Amino acid sequence: MTHLSDKIRAAAPSLRGRLVAGASLADLTWFRVGGPAEVLFTPADEEDLATLLAALDPAVPVTVIGLGSNLIVRDGGIPGVTVRLGGKAFGSVAIDGETIRAGTAVPDMRLAKAAAEASLDGLAFYRGIPGSVGGALRMNAGAHGGETTGVFVEARGIDRAGNLRTFDHGQMGFSYRHCSAPEDVIFTQALFRGRPGERAAIEAEMERVTAAREAAQPIRERTGGSTFANPEGGKAWQLIDAAGCRGLARGGAQVSEMHCNFLINRGGATAADIEGLGEEVRRRVRETSGVELRWEIRRIGVPSSAES
Template identity: 55%
Template sequence: MSAVLSLPETRGKLTADAPLAKLVWFKTGGPAQWLFEPKDIDDLQQFLRDLDPEIAVWPLGLGSNLIIRDGGIKGVVIRLGKAFGGIKADGLTLTCGAGAPGISAASMARDHAIAGMEFLRGIPGTIGGAVRMNAGAYGREMCDILESADIVLRTGELKTIPLAEMGYTYRHSALPDGAVVVSAKLRGQSGDSEIIAAEMKRIGDEREASQPLRTKTGGSTFKNPDGYKAWQLVDEAGCRGLTIGQAQVSEKHCNFLINLGGATSVDIEALGEEVRKRVRAHSGVELQWEIQRVGEIL
């Protein structure tokens, strides 16, 4: 992928033809034309303001729930580092940098006896990604705890978006393309740290027992259709253990695809489409991808 782009000056780090496979859970996919790791919010704002508006930007979190196609991503991939990973507690409110992992926010809430955020223990990505997709687990979603999110628009403008303007639906927000979530304000309820810790342990133990966490995977592959469980539809369609190339439907949890070691992103995406086809033929239900698929097909 050609790295010839006219890019603004930055205090952060810019890498041309940057490998992305190592940054995503599936460990597959092509490079970014450019990978930008901003120094701080001001650096991100200036970079986006000065960047040619025709050049696409795409934010990358921890790389869960994501297939990067084998042709890589054109334009600029933005990855938020330690400067965006802080978490502060104030009463029943957490202010979280977008780069903070969900589990870190859950732990901070536990330490300050803030209840209602235990489900973040089961969110494998960053707070920024969780805000963008209204991530959820164990009966709760980001829309249940979000007060507001700070985003940097493609123009470089820093804007605070209250919950009411997020346009949240199931695993979806109305945030504009190219906008980068940089922080979020979350609110819980007064709780007991020991009870919160016990619930977090229950969630952790349940995930470990039921999900293929120690494999190269992408998390939940398909959204749960109204009135159905995606994993059950996949199982009933006979797809448990189904393989294409080195991609496999997990035998442990049918709503997870795994890379057996040598899979390409083409293998993984093709397997997902084959599963959708078989579920449609068996039950008439149309599964929708929860995993985001981005980039160029080779």
């Protein structure tokens, strides 16, 4: 049988990005678990990404991953094409007055730093988010009193047909940890607006965010950040704690003793261990409080053949 990667090369011979069949994804996620990508594509730039999407059979699924910080890749891997943006084309930051344009591969922490260096206030909260700009757009990422929706101006991306599209604030449909822009769009860059501030004060705020995060979260563990979104009017961690789940383990996965809305890979965990532990936490919280916790961590791919 002709492999998908060969079909792609035949359909789009002008591709300049890196196309790898069977690429390991575990090394690209903070949990360090998960199966391979059927095909992993790292485009050279927007044009290259558009070329792939326009040439790709519409029946072939496309999945986008960023820094892998808020992600579980299931043990059977990801069918179809997995796109990972990187390099200068998607990793640059430019300041123009009170606006800052960033590629979607830019880490949120770097966005915060660039804004501080330009004395732009309002983006310091990104210092506490361990993801990239692309993920921040999809999840309306926020922390420490700030949210993406509060500083967002516009974004652009490539849709499944290979068309370049631009989205203003209203078209993003931001809500708590969610945006309603079309799922098939791969965001490539975004424009944010800050406000004039004092660099020293902004950097002090970033230090406060860093200290608070280090004191309260297991950031030196193999983790995926906050596991569940806070329910309306409540805190996910409090419900998890009240359900007796602090320290709960399954295989190599454990609910963090430090912050029980974090799952950690203690070593040797599978994606099934981590996801299964999360589902057990949801079950116990539902039984004790009646609240249905919603996953904040993305879970993508298929189970291993041993699970099916």
